[in-house]
Amino acid sequence: xxxxxxxxxxxxxVQDATTLVLKAKGDWIVAHADGADxxxxxxxxxxxxxxxxxxxxxxxxxxxxxxxxxRAQRQFQTxxxxxxYIGANAAQATLLDAVTKGDRPTVDHPAHGNPIMVxxxxxxxxxxxxxxxxxxxxxxxxxVLETLGKTILNPRRMRLTSxxxxxxxxxxxxxxxxxxxxxxxxxxxxxxxxQQLRKFGGEVFTVNLVAISFLREVGIxxxxxxxxxxxxxxFAAQIGSMKxxxxxxxxxxxGLDPAEVLVLPRVIALIVMxxxxxxxxxxxGLSGGGLVVLLNLGMSPEMYIQRLYxxxxxxxxxxxxxxxPVFGLLIAVIGCFEGMKVEGSAESVGQRTTASVVxxxxxxxxxxAFFSILFxxxxx
Amino acid sequence: MTGDAIISVRDLKTQFGDQVIHxxxxxxxxxxxxxxxxxxxGTGKSVLLRTILGLNPPVAGSIEIFGKLRSxxxxxxxxxxxxRWGVLFQDGALFSSLTVTQNIQVPxxxxxxxxxxxxxxxxxxxxxxxxxxxxAGPKYPSELSGGMRKRAGLARALALDPEIVFLDEPTAGLxxxxxxxxxxxxxxLQATLGLTVFMVTHDLDSLYAICDRxxxxxxxxxxxxxPISEMLKQEQPWxxxxxxxxxGRAAMAAKSAPPRS
Numbered sequence: 001x002x003x004x005x006x007x008x009x010x011x012x013x014v015q016d017a018t019t020l021v022l023k024a025k026g027d028w029i030v031a032h033a034d035g036a037d038x039x040x041x042x043x044x045x046x047x048x049x050x051x052x053x054x055x056x057x058x059x060x061x062x063x064x065x066x067x068x069x070x071r072a073q074r075q076f077q078t079x080x081x082x083x084x085y086i087g088a089n090a091a092q093a094t095l096l097d098a099v100t101k102g103d104r105p106t107v108d109h110p111a112h113g114n115p116i117m118v119x120x121x122x123x124x125x126x127x128x129x130x131x132x133x134x135x136x137x138x139x140x141x142x143x144v145l146e147t148l149g150k151t152i153l154n155p156r157r158m159r160l161t162s163x164x165x166x167x168x169x170x171x172x173x174x175x176x177x178x179x180x181x182x183x184x185x186x187x188x189x190x191x192x193x194x195q196q197l198r199k200f201g202g203e204v205f206t207v208n209l210v211a212i213s214f215l216r217e218v219g220i221x222x223x224x225x226x227x228x229x230x231x232x233x234x235f236a237a238q239i240g241s242m243k244x245x246x247x248x249x250x251x252x253x254x255g256l257d258p259a260e261v262l263v264l265p266r267v268i269a270l271i272v273m274x275x276x277x278x279x280x281x282x283x284x285g286l287s288g289g290g291l292v293v294l295l296n297l298g299m300s301p302e303m304y305i306q307r308l309y310x311x312x313x314x315x316x317x318x319x320x321x322x323x324x325p326v327f328g329l330l331i332a333v334i335g336c337f338e339g340m341k342v343e344g345s346a347e348s349v350g351q352r353t354t355a356s357v358v359x360x361x362x363x364x365x366x367x368x369a370f371f372s373i374l375f376x377x378x379x380x
Numbered sequence: 381m382t383g384d385a386i387i388s389v390r391d392l393k394t395q396f397g398d399q400v401i402h403x404x405x406x407x408x409x410x411x412x413x414x415x416x417x418x419x420x421x422g423t424g425k426s427v428l429l430r431t432i433l434g435l436n437p438p439v440a441g442s443i444e445i446f447g448k449l450r451s452x453x454x455x456x457x458x459x460x461x462x463x464r465w466g467v468l469f470q471d472g473a474l475f476s477s478l479t480v481t482q483n484i485q486v487p488x489x490x491x492x493x494x495x496x497x498x499x500x501x502x503x504x505x506x507x508x509x510x511x512x513x514x515x516a517g518p519k520y521p522s523e524l525s526g527g528m529r530k531r532a533g534l535a536r537a538l539a540l541d542p543e544i545v546f547l548d549e550p551t552a553g554l555x556x557x558x559x560x561x562x563x564x565x566x567x568x569l570q571a572t573l574g575l576t577v578f579m580v581t582h583d584l585d586s587l588y589a590i591c592d593r594x595x596x597x598x599x600x601x602x603x604x605x606x607p608i609s610e611m612l613k614q615e616q617p618w619x620x621x622x623x624x625x626x627x628g629r630a631a632m633a634a635k636s637a638p639p640r641s
Contacts, residue, residue: 030502030541031463033494062541063573067505068498091574098572102508344522345476 009036009065011043018049020081024058028065036065040072045081056087066092066099074103140337144267147259162265170231170266171273175280178226182281185222186214186288194296203297207307210289215312215320219282221368224327227274228360232335235266236356239339240349248340258340267332274328275321282320315380323371330367331360385444386411386544386576387432392441394424394431401427405441405601409544414570414577416587419597420618425580428597429546432578433467434458446543463491466537466545470552472529474521480507480532481517487539506535511565527558531565538569544576551583563589584623584631596622 009032012023022043028036045051053069055061073083088096151158193209239262242248248258286308293299299307338356342348385408392405401424409415417425430436432443434450443450445461453461474483484503488494494502507517510531521529530550537545550566551559563583567590570577581587587594588608595605598618604611611623612632622628 030488030494031492033492033498033502037495037498063505063509063538064502064541067501071501091572094572098509098568099505102505104504104508104514345520347477 008032009039011039013043015048019052020045020048020050021052021054023054023056024069027059027061028068029060029062030064033064033068036068040068043072043076045076045079048081051076051081051083053083053085054087055085055092058087058092061092061095063095063099066095070096070099070103136341137334137337140340141333143259144263144333144336147257147264148267151260151264157260158268159261159265162261163268166266166269167273169234170227170269171277174227174230174273174277177230178223178277178281179284181226182214182219182222182284183288185218186210186285187292188288189213189218189285190289190292191296194292204299204307206293206297207289207299207304208311210293211286211308211311212316214285214289215282215316217320217368217372219285220278220320220323220327221364222285223274223277223281223324224331224364224368225361227270227277227328228331228335228364229357231266231270232331232356232360233353235332235335236339236342236353237349239263239336240342240352243340243342244344244346244349263333263336263340266336267329270328270332271325272328274331275324278320278324315375319371319375319380323368326367326371327364330363334360334363384411385409386446387578388442388444389428389432390442390444392428392431392443393439394427394436395439400600402431402438403600407595407602407605409576409578410593411543411576412574413592414566414579414590416591416594417578417580417597418582418587418594418622423597424600425597426548429548429578429580433465433546463487463540464543466534466540466542468530468533468537468545468547468550470548471526472521472533474529474532474536476521479518479520480512480524480535483521483532484536484539487536491540502539503535506538507532509538509569510535511561527554527562530554530562534565534569538573541573542575544578547577547579547581549580549582551581551586556585559583559585560589566590584627585634588631588635 007027009024009026009028012025014021014023020043026032043051051073053073055069069085073085076083085093085096190206190210194203194206197203197205197209239248242262248262251258251261290301290304293304294301335356338352338359342352387407387409389405389407392407393403394401405428407428417428419425427436431438432445446464448457448461474480475486478486481500481503484506485499488499488502504514504517507514512528512531512535516524516528516532521532524532534545534547534550547566551562554562563586566577566579569575570590577590579586579591591608593605593607594611595602596611596614596616596619597603598616603616604614604619608623611619614620614623623632
């Protein structure tokens with residue numbers, strides 16, 4: 001076989017009755033490992049008493065090549081043939097020795113068991129995790145309230161600069177996007193509502209539809225969802241990265257309380273800013289609705305405002321406003337809680353940030369449902 | 381010890397903003413040697429390493445790697461070069477979402493097409509070669525100690541059997557026993573695999589124990605290169621302070637004492 005000059009790793013077999021001489025040719029390096037592996041797999045040692053690897057004509061040899069030779073040697077020996085090397089130079093012999101020393105049983109990744117059991121086990125684990133998360137979150141919520149209480153009793157402990165900074169980041173900087181989304185949703189709501197109400201000849205009630213739904217529910221829910229996505233996630237990622245870099249531990253050793261320094265400014269910022277953002281959202285939603293009412297129904301702005309006065313009472317406005325700080329508190333606490341739960345790696349920061357958004361939105365919607373029931377029971 | 385220069389840096393200039401890090405820097409790395417880079421903090425040792433690796437574009441000068449100028453390399457050439465070197469970053473820089481075994485297999489999967497069984501065996505072998513227990517394979521980097529992460533990082537750097545490995549402060553942050561063991565490991569691997577080693581270090585013991593040649597970075601360039609015996613004769617104040625200071629003397633004494641087992 002004239003394979004000289006060709007790239008690869010291969011064996012040439014020379015045999016007599018009992019001995020098989022395998023001449024290794026070419027470069028036995030990791031790049032040719034696949035070919036080398038296959039040529040070794042083709043060697044049949046049944047009935048041989050001894051196998052000799054002749055390395056005299058080998059090109060390069062690296063750890064992978066040496067490993068393949070070593071593995072073949074081990075395998076031939078278990079099949080009853082004595083396998084040896086000849087012709088290895090000093091460096092190659094050292095390498096073969098090192099590889100032989102490195103041969104030990106591989107530790108596999110834990111095997112997957114019965115698939116049904118795996119599913120059941122995973123369900124159990126998830127339930128347990130949910131339970132633990134609920135417990136820890138409640139504890140964290142308590143800690144935040146305690147810190148909040150202490151700060152109210154001793155207002156000088158409040159981190160004013162940090163709080164104002166977060167008010168700007170989470171509140172002021174969110175105004176454009178909250179305004180835009182609310183305006184568009186207000187317009188869509190009015191447009192769709194007008195289409196449906198026209199069937200009953202009640203287009204004028206589009207105003208009531210937009211006003212009541214926006215002030216009571218949609219405005220504040222939209223804001224909460226936006227803030228959870230924008231700021232809840234930011235809180236989790238900021239605190240999480242600090243946790244990874246041991247900044248939180250450093251803070252504790254310096255006698256600083258992370259709940260006071262990191263969590264409270266964020267919580268206060270959202271409690272203060274959520275009602276303002278909710279107000280802006282409601283205003284922009286009503287404006288969007290007003291634009292559609294003007295274009296679609298030809299109702300003048302003066303008329304629109306007059307209809308708004310007629311449609312709304314104090315409680316329609318107040319039920320929306322009263323929910324805002326509660327939502328702000330929940331989103332901030334969940335964001336900070338997930339940030340504090342980060343452990344070790346960059347991946348964990350990502351997981352916790354996602355969790356903060358999902359849990360934030362979920363909690364807001366659940367609490368909103370409770371508010372609805374409460375307001376209905378109270379008859380407001 | 382010395383063969384041909386496999387990496388030559390000529391008249392290199394790097395700068396960040398207005399701050400010039402290197403100027404007129406020349407350096408050769410020869411096949412089969414262990415080259416230690418020393419220099420005070422902020423002299424740009426790590427920047428030099430990153431520049432040679434191509435992570436940091438130089439402002440001027442040329443870098444020739446395996447006979448090819450970095451500036452004239454096509455992406456294919458660069459890809460081929462990446463197969464021939466391995467890099468150990470300071471804290472291992474293991475991918476945190478992958479296990480140690482998977483980390484070692486990343487370069488294998490990227491550059492080659494091998495059967496899964498063989499890749500698992502190669503990973504297990506590399507784990508053994510760097511002196512990690514076999515149980516470390518299925519673990520995630522966050523479950524390992526700092527010293528183990530460095531060994532795992534070295535195993536990944538060695539995955540493709542490179543001709544040259546770059547080590548960024550391999551013994552920093554290790555306890556003295558761990559640091560000596562790591563020196564020993566690099567020495568053994570270098571002897572076994574015929575590696576060329578480019579090592580940025582602050583560790584005088586490492587310099588004495590394993591470096592064939594030392595390059596000193598100061599005044600934005602390599603002011604002197606040579607074996608440790610030559611360093612001891614240098615009159616330049618920083619080099620004198622470095623090798624004849626209390627720590628330098630201690631390392632020298634350790635070297636002249638009977639070798640560690």
